[in-house]
Amino acid sequence: xTRGLRGGSVLLLLPAILFVVLLFVYPFAYGLLLSFTTEHxxxxxxxxVAFFGDPWELRTIWVTLKLAVPATILNVGxxxxxxxxxxxxxRGEKVITFFLILPMTLGTVLxxxxxxNYMGAAGWLNQLLLALGVARQPVQFTHNSLGVLLSLIxxxxxxxxxxxxxxxxxxxxxxxxxxQMLGASKWQTFLRIMFPLMAPGIAICFCLVxxxxxxxxxxxxxxxxxxxxxxxxxxxxxxxxxxxxxxxISSAITMTMAVIELVVISVVLGGRNRLQRSASMVGGKG
Amino acid sequence: xREFKRIVIKDLxxxxxxxxxxxxxxxEVARGEFVTFLGPSGCGKxxxxxxxxxxxxxxxxxxxxxxxxxxxxxxxVPPEKREFGMVFQNYALxxxxxxxxNVAFGLHLRRVSRAEVxxxxxxxxxxxxxxxxxxxxxxxxxGGEQQRVAIARCIVLExxxxxxxxxxxxxxxxxxxxxxxxxxxxxxxxxxxxIYVTHDQQEALALSDRIxxxxxxxxxxxxxxxxxxxxxxxxxxxxxxxxxxxxxxRIRSLRETDTTVEVGVEAGGTLLSAHCAYGRSDPRRAALVxxxxxxxxxxxxxxxxxxxxxxxxxxxxxxxxxxxxEYQGQTSHVTAQTATGATVELxxxxxxxxxxxxxxxxxxxxVFVFPENGGQP
Numbered sequence: 001x002t003r004g005l006r007g008g009s010v011l012l013l014l015p016a017i018l019f020v021v022l023l024f025v026y027p028f029a030y031g032l033l034l035s036f037t038t039e040h041x042x043x044x045x046x047x048x049v050a051f052f053g054d055p056w057e058l059r060t061i062w063v064t065l066k067l068a069v070p071a072t073i074l075n076v077g078x079x080x081x082x083x084x085x086x087x088x089x090x091r092g093e094k095v096i097t098f099f100l101i102l103p104m105t106l107g108t109v110l111x112x113x114x115x116x117n118y119m120g121a122a123g124w125l126n127q128l129l130l131a132l133g134v135a136r137q138p139v140q141f142t143h144n145s146l147g148v149l150l151s152l153i154x155x156x157x158x159x160x161x162x163x164x165x166x167x168x169x170x171x172x173x174x175x176x177x178x179x180q181m182l183g184a185s186k187w188q189t190f191l192r193i194m195f196p197l198m199a200p201g202i203a204i205c206f207c208l209v210x211x212x213x214x215x216x217x218x219x220x221x222x223x224x225x226x227x228x229x230x231x232x233x234x235x236x237x238x239x240x241x242x243x244x245x246x247x248x249i250s251s252a253i254t255m256t257m258a259v260i261e262l263v264v265i266s267v268v269l270g271g272r273n274r275l276q277r278s279a280s281m282v283g284g285k286g
Numbered sequence: 287x288r289e290f291k292r293i294v295i296k297d298l299x300x301x302x303x304x305x306x307x308x309x310x311x312x313x314e315v316a317r318g319e320f321v322t323f324l325g326p327s328g329c330g331k332x333x334x335x336x337x338x339x340x341x342x343x344x345x346x347x348x349x350x351x352x353x354x355x356x357x358x359x360x361x362x363v364p365p366e367k368r369e370f371g372m373v374f375q376n377y378a379l380x381x382x383x384x385x386x387x388n389v390a391f392g393l394h395l396r397r398v399s400r401a402e403v404x405x406x407x408x409x410x411x412x413x414x415x416x417x418x419x420x421x422x423x424x425x426x427x428x429g430g431e432q433q434r435v436a437i438a439r440c441i442v443l444e445x446x447x448x449x450x451x452x453x454x455x456x457x458x459x460x461x462x463x464x465x466x467x468x469x470x471x472x473x474x475x476x477x478x479x480x481i482y483v484t485h486d487q488q489e490a491l492a493l494s495d496r497i498x499x500x501x502x503x504x505x506x507x508x509x510x511x512x513x514x515x516x517x518x519x520x521x522x523x524x525x526x527x528x529x530x531x532x533x534x535x536r537i538r539s540l541r542e543t544d545t546t547v548e549v550g551v552e553a554g555g556t557l558l559s560a561h562c563a564y565g566r567s568d569p570r571r572a573a574l575v576x577x578x579x580x581x582x583x584x585x586x587x588x589x590x591x592x593x594x595x596x597x598x599x600x601x602x603x604x605x606x607x608x609x610x611x612e613y614q615g616q617t618s619h620v621t622a623q624t625a626t627g628a629t630v631e632l633x634x635x636x637x638x639x640x641x642x643x644x645x646x647x648x649x650x651x652x653v654f655v656f657p658e659n660g661g662q663p
C-alpha cells in the first residue's frame with residue numbers, strides 16, 4: 001500500500017465511513033462535549049466534580065468493578081479449561097455446548113426471572129440445600145451481589161467459552177502431537193505450547209467479557225439491590241439521564257466508564273504482549 | 287539413547303468403531319533400517335505410524351522394543367516416553383518459538399545443560415544446512431526450510447526411531463527431489479532407524495532398505511525395493527508399482543516344475559505364455575493352480591518396457607494398432623489397441639507411428655499372472 005488511496009477508492013469507503021461517523025463518532029463526541037459543558041453551553045468540569053465529589057456516586061465504580069472483575073476472571077478462567085477439554089470435540093460435546101449456549105439465547109430477563117424463582121428463599125435450590133442439611137436456613141442467592149455475579153457467569157460463560165473454543169480449535173492439532181513426541185507431558189504441552197498460542201485470544205476474550213460485565217445493567221436491577229449494594233455505574237448514568245434529566249452529569253459518568261474500560265483493556269493487552277515475549281523466551285538460548 | 291536391536295510390531299489392529307483401519311499388521315524393523323510404508327491414501331499407513339508413535343490407542347496386538355512391550359492396548363508407554371521422533375506432513379513447528387527454541391524444545395524438557403543445548407542445537411542445524419537461521423521464526427521460512435527444522439528438532443534428541451509422515455508431499459517437485467536426497471544422505475550418515483510413510487513409489491524405491499506395501503489396512507508385501515519392484519506379491523502391488531498391462535483373461539494350460547509355474551493365458555486377444563518363478567511354497571503358485579482348476583478370471587501384469595515390437599512382423603503376443611504416442615525424451619510411451627479391444631502400453635526402442643500395425647513380443651519370464659481378486663493375503 002505505497003500508492004495510498006486514490007479518489008475512486010475513497011468514494012467506495014464513504015458509506016462505511018459515514019456509518020461509523022453517524023453511529024459512533026458523532027454520539028461519542030456529542031457525549032464528550034455534553035460532559036464538559038453546562039446547560040448554557042459554557043465549558044466546565046462541574047459534571048465530573050458532581051460525580052467524583054459525591055461518595056454515593058463515586059462508590060458505583062467500586063461496586064461495578066467488584067462485580068465485573070470477579071465475573072470476568074471466573075468466566076474466562078472457567079472457559080479456558082472447558083474449551084481446552086473440548087478442543088477435539090469428543091463425547092458429549094454437543095450436549096455440553098447446547099446447555100452452555102442456551103442461557104445466551106434466552107436473554108437476560110428470562111434468565112433473571114428463572115433465577116429469582118429457582119434460587120429464591122422458597123426455590124428448589126434452597127429446598128434441596130435444606131433437605132440435604134447443607135444449610136440450616138435458606139441461603140440468600142438473589143437480591144444481592146451474589147445473585148448478580150451468578151447471573152453474569154451464566155450469561156458470560158457461554159460467550160467466553162465459545163470465543164476461546166474458537167481460538168483453541170484454530171490451533172493446528174499436530175502441534176500438540178509434536179510436543180508430545182518431543183517428550184512433553186500433557187501439562188507441559190499445555191503450558192509451553194498451547195497456552196502461549198491461546199494467550200492472545202484469551203486476552204481479547206478477557207477484554208470483551210470485561211466490557212460486557214462492566215456495563216451490566218438489567219441483572220443488577222432484577223437480581224441485585226439497585227438501591228444500594230448493586231447500584232452499578234451504568235445505573236447511576238441511567239438515573240441521572242432519565243430520572244433527574246441531567247444529561248451532562250450522565251455523560252460525565254459514561255465517559256468515566258469508557259476511561260475505566262480503556263484502562264483495563266490496555267493493562268490486559270499490555271500484559272499479553274509481555275506474556276508473549278516471555279513465552280517465546282521459554283528455553284531461550286542464554 | 288537406550289540401546290536396542292529391533293522394533294517388533296505384532297499383529298497390530300486398530301479399529302475405529304467397527305471399521306478396521308489396520309488389521310494384523312506385523313513387522314520387524316532392525317536397528318538402523320529405513321522402512322517405508324507405501325500405499326494409496328486410506329490404506330492405513332498413517333494409522334500404523336500413529337499407533338507405533340503412541341498417538342493412537344491400539345485395539346489389539348503389541349509393539350515391542352526387543353523384548354520390552356511398549357504397547358499392547360492396555361499397558362502403554364506414553365508417546366513422550368518412547369524416545370521416538372516424528373516429522374509431520376505440515377512440519378508442526380511451534381509458531382511462537384524461534385528455530386533455535388523449536389530445536390531446543392525437547393532438550394530443555396530433558397533438562398540438558400545450557401552449554402550442551404547450545405552445542406547440540408547448532409550441530410543439528412548444521413546437519414540440515416540451516417546455519418544462521420537460529421533466530422528466525424517458522425513463518426519467516428520456506429516450506430523446505432521448515433521441513434529441515436522439523437527434522438533437526440527430531441534428530442537432536444537422537445531418537446530410537448525416526449518417523450516421517452509424508453514429509454515431502456507439501457513441497458514442489460524440484461524441492462521434493464532435493465529433500466529426498468537430503469533425507470537419504472542424513473540416514474546414511476547417522477544411521478537412525480527410520481519409518482517413512484509415503485504414497486509415492488519413487489520416493490519409496492529411492493530411500494528404503496525395505497518397503498511395506500499396504501492396502502485397506504493390510505500389508506500386501508514386505509521386501510527390498512528390488513523385490514517389490516520386480517517381483518510383486520499380488521495384483522495390487524503390481525498395479526501400484528507401475529505394471530501397466532493388466533489384461534483380464536483365463537488360464538488355459540498350466541505346468542509346474544520345482545521352481546516355476548508355466549501357464550498359458552488367454553488375454554489381450556492372444557494366447558500368452560507366462561513363466562512365473564514361483565517356488566513350491568510360494569502362495570502365488572497355489573493361487574494360480576486354484577484359479578486354473580476353477581477356471582477363474584485372472585489378470586496379467588506386464589511392465590510397458592517389457593512389451594517389444596517384434597522384428598519381422600511376427601511376435602509371440604499378437605498384434606495391435608498404435609493409438610497414442612507420448613514423447614518422453616529417451617523413449618516414447620505408446621498406447622495401442624488389440625483387435626479384441628485390449629489396451630497395450632509399451633515403450634518401443636524404435637519410433638512407431640500412429641495407426642501403425644505392430645506385432646508384439648513379450649518374454650514369458652516377464653509376464654506375471656494373478657487371480658482377479660488380487661490374490662489378497
